[in-house]
Amino acid sequence: MTQHANTPSTDLPTAWNPADHEAELYQRWVDAGYFAADPDTDRPTFTIVLPPPNVTGAMHMGHALDHSLMDALTRRRRMQGYEALWLPGMDHAGIATQNVVERELSEQGVSRHDLGRERFVERVWEWKEEYGGKILGQMRRLGDGVDWSRERFTMDSQLSRAVQTIFKRLYDDGLIYQAERIINWCPRCHTALSDIEVEHAEVDGELISIRYGDGDDAIVVATTRAETMLGDTAVAVHPDDSRYAHLIGTEVQLPFTGRKIPIIADEHVDPEFGSGAVKVTPAHDPNDFEIGKRHDLPMPTIMDETGVITAHTPFQGLERFEARPAVVAALREQGRIVAEKRPYVHAVGHCSRCDTVVEPRLSLQWWVRVAPLAKAAGDAVRDGRTTIHPPELAKRYFEWVDDMHDWCISRQLWWGHRIPVWYGPNGEKVCVGPGEEPPSGEGWTQDADVLDTWFSSGLWPFSTLGWPDDTADLRAFYPTSVLVTGYDILFFWVARMMMFGLYAMDGKQPFNDVFLHGLIRDATGKKMSKSRGNVIDPLDWLDRFGADATRFTLARGANPGSDMAIAEEWAAGSRNFCTKLFNASRFALMNGATTAAEPPARESLTDADRWIMDLTDQLVSDVDELFEGFQFAKLCDVLYHFTWDEFCDWYLELAKVQLAEGGERADSTRAVLGHVLDIVLRLLHPVLPFVTEKLWTSLTGSGGAPANEGVAGGGESLVVAAWPSATGQQRDADAAARIADVQKLVTEIRRFRSDQGLKPGQKVAARLSGAGFDGLGGHESSVRTLAKLTESADEFSGSVSFEVGLATGTAHVELDLSGAIDVAAERKRLDKDLAAARRELEQTEKKLANPSFTEKAPADVVEKIRVRKQAAESDIDRVSARLATLPTA
Secondary structure, X not given: OOOOOOOOOOOOOOOOOHHHOHHHHHHHHHHHOOOOOOOOOOOOEEEEEOOOOEOOOOOOHHHHHHHHHHHHHHHHHHHOOOEEEEEOEEEOOHHHHHHHHHHHHHHOOOOHHHHOHHHHHHHHHHHHHHHOOXXXXXXXXXXXXXOHHHOEEOOOHHHHHHHHHHHHHHHHOOOEEEEEEEEEEEOOOOEEEOHHHEEEEEEEEEEEEEEEOOHHHOEEEEEOOHHHHHHOOEEEEOOOOHHHOOOOOOEEEEOOOOEEEEEEEOOOOOOOOOOOEEEEOOOOOHHHHHHHHHHOOOOOOOEOOOOEEOOOOOOOOOEHHHHHHHHHHHHHHOOOEEEEEEEEEEEEEEEOOOOOEOEEXXXXXXXXXXXXXXXXXXXXXXXXXXXXXXXXHHHHHXXXXXXXXXXXXXXXXXXXXXXXXXXXXXXXEEEOOOOOOOOOOOOOEEOOOEEOHHHHHOOHHHHOOOOOOOOHHHHHHOOEEEEEEEHHHHHHHHHHHHHHHHHHOOOXXXXXXXXXXXXXXXXXXXXXXXXXXXXXXXXXXXXXXXXXXXXXXXXXXXXXXXXXXXXXXXXXXXXXHHHHHHHHHHHHHHOXXXXXXXXXXXXXXXXXXXXXXXXXXXXXXXXXXHHHOOOHHHHHHHHHHHHHHHHHHHHHHHHHHHHHHXXXXXXXXXXXXXXXXXXXXXXXXXXXXXXXXHHHHHHHOOOOOOOOOOOOOOOOOHHHOOOOOOOOOOOOHHHHHHHHHHHHHHHHHHHHHHHOOOOOOOOEEEEEEOHHHHOOOOOHHHHHHHHOEEOOOOOOOOOEEEEEEEOOEEEEEEEEOOOOOOHHHHHHHHHHHHHHHHHHHHHHHHHHOOHHHHHHOOHHHHHHHHHHHHHHHHHHHHHHHHHHHOOOO
C-alpha cells in the first residue's frame, strides 16, 4: 500500500487496538468540555437524566445497554446543534448499602446498634466516599458522554431538601398517610420491601389439607404455610356454595389456640379451587387482609420481626420454619391432616438483597395515596404529553396506573431519607418541611423510619435540576427529552417519576418520550443468572473487544420492547466490523482521501461515484428516520451493511481502479472517498465513538472548519461536528443500474472461478462480450480488476464459458483455464464427491421408500431425511455440471 504524494501525514497506527486509544480520547473530550451543557442558550435543548445506578453496584449488561443507547441519542443531538445534557448520578440504595456496611461491621464483631444511629450513618458516608461509585469509572470506559460537573447523589443536601419538600406537600394535601397494612417483610433485613425488591422463585414446598371441626360441622382448608393457621380468624366460603350453606354463620374450633373462629361467606372465594374453603389469616396474607377488612375480623400478628412465633401456643418461641413441621406433626397427631402433597412446587418471594424468604406481615407504615397521582400519570400518556415506545407497551402501562394500589414508602432502616415527622408526648404528630424548626422539648421524637429508595429516585428528573427552586437548569432542561429503560421497571420506576413529576411541576411531564427495551438474555434465550452460570460481564467485553464493539453489539440487538440475546461471537463480529472500518479508512487516507474540497460536479463523476454518493444520501435519511423512531437495531444494521457491503466491499474496490488512472479522475475519486467516509464516520459516531473519532480527526486534520458549520471540512472533534443532512439529490438510476450489473457480473465470475477451483488471487485470461457486457458503459477495467481477469490475446482460446443475464442483455464470459488448474486432479476430486453424493441419495431414497420408517418415525426425523435427499440431488447436479466444464484430456 503506497501513500499518495499529496496526502497529509496520518498518525493512524497499522491496526486498531481499542485499549491504546479509548482512555486518552475520553479524557480529551472531558477536558475540552464537550459534554458540559449550558442552560443560558438560544439553541434547542435535549435532556436525558441517567437512571441512577446503585452506589454499591458495578456495571452489568443491563447498564451497558441503557448507557449505550442513551449516549447514542445524546451524541447525535449534540451533533445536530442541540444543547445536550446527559446528567449522571447515583442512588443511595438504602437496603443494599446498609447491608454492605453491616457486613463489614459484623466481620469486626460490631453491630449497627453498638454504634448507634448517628455514628452508623457517618460510617456509611465514609464507605460511600471510599468505595462507592465504582460504576462511574466504568461509565467512562464505555464512553458515556455525561456532564460530570452535574453529578448528583440522592442523599446530597439539595436532593434531600427536594425529598423533604415533596413529602411535606403530599402530607399536607392528604396524599401521604400512616396505616396498618400487609407489607412484604424481610426477617433478615428487618424492613418492609417494595415489590421490586422481592424476587419470586419456584420452590419445592408442601400443600397441607387440614380439617377444622368434627363430624358434619367439619371443614377442610389447605395451606403451604401451616404455621400461619395459628393466626386464623375465620374460614371463608363462597355464599352460593351449597356444600357449606349450613355452616355459614357457625363457628369452628381452631386447634392449639383455645379460640373459635367463624365460617363466613365472601364472594372472592373460588368454589372450584381445592375444597372451596379457605383459611383467613388477615395479619399474614394480603388477600386474607382484604377479607378481614370486609368482615371486620380481628387481625392478630403471630410472629415477630425476626420470624419467631409469638402466639401463645405450644409453638411459641420457634422460628417460622421450625414451627411449620412442628405444627404439621401436632395436627397429624390429632388426626386433622386430611392430605399432604410433597413436593408442591409454587412461587415464593425472596428478599433480593439477602435471599431470605419474605413474610407478608401486618405493619404500621407510611403510604402514598396514589389514586389522583396515578390518574394524572395515565392522562399524560393518553393525551400525548408523553409517548411510550413501542406503543404496544402503553397498554401495560395503563393496566398498572389505572389499578395501582397505595404505595408503602417507609423502610425500617437507618440509611436513607428519614421521614420528617415528629411525635409529641401527648400523641401529637407534626410533619416538618425544609427550613422549618422541628418541635423540641421533652417527649418529642422523630419517626425512626426512612423512605423507600424509589421515593427519592422518583424525583430524579426534576430534583437533579434544582427543584424546588426555580433554576435556570429547570427552565432549560425540563421536561427531559427521553427516558431509556427496560420494560421490567415500567411500573416500579417510570410510573413513580410520572406521578411525582406531574404533581411537583404543575402538570408538566418528566419526559416527552419513554423508550422501553427488553431484557438481555444469553444466546439460547435464557435469562442470565449467577445460578445458571450464563452471566456475561460487560467489563470482560470492554477488555477483550473494546467499548465500540460492546456498544455496537448491544445497540444492534435493541429492538423496541423485545428481549435480546447476546453471545461472545457477536461481540467478536462487532470488533471485526470496527477493524474493517479502520482498515478501509486507513486505505482511503493512505491513498489521499480528503475533505479539503467538495466533490466535483455530478456530471464529471463516474457511475461508481454517483452510485455511492446517492446511497450515502439515502443512508443519511434512513438513519435519521430510524433514530427518531428509537429503532436502534435497524439503524445499526443499515449502517453495518452500507459500510461493509457497499462502501468497503464494492466502492473501495472500484475506487482502486479509478485511483490507478491518475490525474483528475484520481483526484475526483479522493474527494468522493473523503466525502463518503466523512459522512459514514459521523453517522456511526453515536454508536462507535472511539474508532470514528480517531479516524475522523485523521481524515479532517485539526484546526479545520468550526464545529456544526457543514459536513465537509475539518474540525477539532467528531463529538461537536455537524450531523449530516440529506441533500435530497435525485438518484441517478442509470448509474445505479450499471453498477448493479457490474456487481452481478463480477459476483457470477467469482462464483464460477471458485467452482472451477481457482485460487482467489489467481489471474486468468478472459474474453467478455455480448449485449449485456456492451451495456456496462466502459466498466471493463473494473470488472477485470475485481474478477482477476487478464486481457485475451489474439491467440486466446477459451476452455470454458458461461453466460450472465444483466439488465441490458446477456454477457458472455470465456475463460482460458489451460494450465490454471490440474485437470486430472480436479476430475479425480469431483468424481469422488459425485460418488459420495450418489451414495447419500441412494440411502435417503431407500429410507423414504420404507413405509415403516415414514409412518412410524417422528415427523421432524422424516423431514430431515427429505432435506438430506434434496441436498444430495443438488450436489449431484452441481458436481456433474462442474465435471462437464472441465477440459478434455
